Amino acid sequence: MTSQTAPTGNTPSSDQILRAPKVLLHDHLDGGLRPATVVELARANGYSALPDTDPDKLGLWFREAADSGSLERYLETFSHTVGVMQSRDALVRVARECAEDLAADGVVYAEVRYAPEQHLEGGLSLEEVVEAVNEGFREGERAALADGRRVRIGALLTAMRHAARSLEIAELAERHRDSGVVGFDIAGAEAGYPPTRHLDAFEFLKRANNHFTIHAGEAFGLPSIWQALQWCGADRLGHGVRIIDDITVHEDGTVELGRLASYVRDKRVPLELCPSSNLQTGAAASYAEHPIGLLRRLHFRATVNTDNRLMSHTSMSREFEHLVDAFGYTLDDLQWFTVNGMKSAFIPFDERLAMINDVIKPGYAALKSEWLFKQAAPTSGSSPFGG
Numbered sequence: 001m002t003s004q005t006a007p008t009g010n011t012p013s014s015d016q017i018l019r020a021p022k023v024l025l026h027d028h029l030d031g032g033l034r035p036a037t038v039v040e041l042a043r044a045n046g047y048s049a050l051p052d053t054d055p056d057k058l059g060l061w062f063r064e065a066a067d068s069g070s071l072e073r074y075l076e077t078f079s080h081t082v083g084v085m086q087s088r089d090a091l092v093r094v095a096r097e098c099a100e101d102l103a104a105d106g107v108v109y110a111e112v113r114y115a116p117e118q119h120l121e122g123g124l125s126l127e128e129v130v131e132a133v134n135e136g137f138r139e140g141e142r143a144a145l146a147d148g149r150r151v152r153i154g155a156l157l158t159a160m161r162h163a164a165r166s167l168e169i170a171e172l173a174e175r176h177r178d179s180g181v182v183g184f185d186i187a188g189a190e191a192g193y194p195p196t197r198h199l200d201a202f203e204f205l206k207r208a209n210n211h212f213t214i215h216a217g218e219a220f221g222l223p224s225i226w227q228a229l230q231w232c233g234a235d236r237l238g239h240g241v242r243i244i245d246d247i248t249v250h251e252d253g254t255v256e257l258g259r260l261a262s263y264v265r266d267k268r269v270p271l272e273l274c275p276s277s278n279l280q281t282g283a284a285a286s287y288a289e290h291p292i293g294l295l296r297r298l299h300f301r302a303t304v305n306t307d308n309r310l311m312s313h314t315s316m317s318r319e320f321e322h323l324v325d326a327f328g329y330t331l332d333d334l335q336w337f338t339v340n341g342m343k344s345a346f347i348p349f350d351e352r353l354a355m356i357n358d359v360i361k362p363g364y365a366a367l368k369s370e371w372l373f374k375q376a377a378p379t380s381g382s383s384p385f386g387g
């Protein structure tokens with residue numbers, strides 16, 4: 001007679017990772033299109049600049065072109081996705097498919113960002129862009145629900161850091177606050193465009209008690225993170241991965257945090273880490289060397305994100321799989337990242353708490369207790385009771 005005991009340190013299977021409830025705070029709408037949708041929208045809208053019209057080859061092209069080692073070159077690939085997202089129908093479709101794809105990946109809560117100012121070439125107004133995207137998200141949530149999957153999507157409005165429309169976009173976010181927009185962001189090339197160029201937008205949002213994150217500490221280091229936090233007052237850091245530059249690991253294994261890294265950890269500043277994206281832009285050399293391993297050990301408020309599912313050929317499940325492979329993470333680790341994400345979301349506290357207690361924790365508990373019911377699984381071999 002053998003007896004089964006609770007597994008410790010078990011490696012989650014791909015299937016468990018897929019079914020685990022996941023939270024995503026950093027995902028670009030224009031970085032997550034299905035390749036086939038890019039092709040179809042280009043055809044429908046007379047966009048003729050696509051590098052390939054075969055969906056498989058186009059998907060590969062995005063991935064390879066983005067795999068350049070530089071953020072600037074990575075960002076060039078967005079001209080094609082933004083290029084086909086210039087009509088109301090295109091925006092509704094892309095947003096709907098985004099919600100459906102995230103739901104199919106087991107994401108239960110996501111904040112998806114895009115820059116309204118980049119979608120005006122077909123004659124839409126900023127308001128119309130936001131309304132179209134919101135409509136698509138709601139349609140996608142309903143379609144997912146009809147399929148038995150629950151997902152909630154909030155939009156973040158991004159202003160481009162090289163442009164000069166950030167105050168206008170911040171005001172747009174504030175106007176749509178009760179209709180699907182949960183916050184604000186700035187993105188684009190980091191070097192040469194410090195967040196302090198947009199102080200008026202951040203001041204406006206703070207006066208309105210609104211929320212914002214800033215892409216900082218991705219292609220540029222500590223000064224960018226410091227400005228985002230101490231000059232701009234960001235609630236979260238988009239990437240923030242270069243906070244590692246302010247952390248010293250000594251030969252005897254002791255770790256020393258500089259003032260900025262201490263502040264980030266002490267204040268529980270959420271880091272929207274995007275491992276695959278960082279490998280492509282050169283911010284990290286491999287998954288195993290990605291700072292997320294150390295940041296998790298040191299209990300920073302680390303979260304796991306996709307950034308751009310198309311360009312990085314990824315999903316939340318894939319990001320988790322890479323981390324499980326690189327660091328041996330268990331379901332407890334994945335739950336820790338997920339709860340961190342939910343704690344750091346921009347929706348109200350009571351909703352975050354309910355999502356943690358009523359959706360995330362029960363979801364992981366169900367996965368963690370599966371070993372108890374192994375004998376009932378259809379694939380199990382001989383009877384666990386012998387004979």
Ligand SMILES: O=c1[nH]cnc2c1ncn2[C@@H]1O[C@H](CO)[C@@H](O)[C@H]1O
Pocket residue numbers: 028029030031071075078082113114115118158187188189215218277307308
């Ligand atoms: O990792 C990133 N760092 C900085 N900017 C980015 C990143 N990914 C996408 N965008 C930029 O954000 C815009 C709105 O979604 C995209 O068009 C792209 O230019």
Ligand SMILES: [Zn+2]
Pocket residue numbers: 026028187215238307
């Ligand atoms: Zn990003």
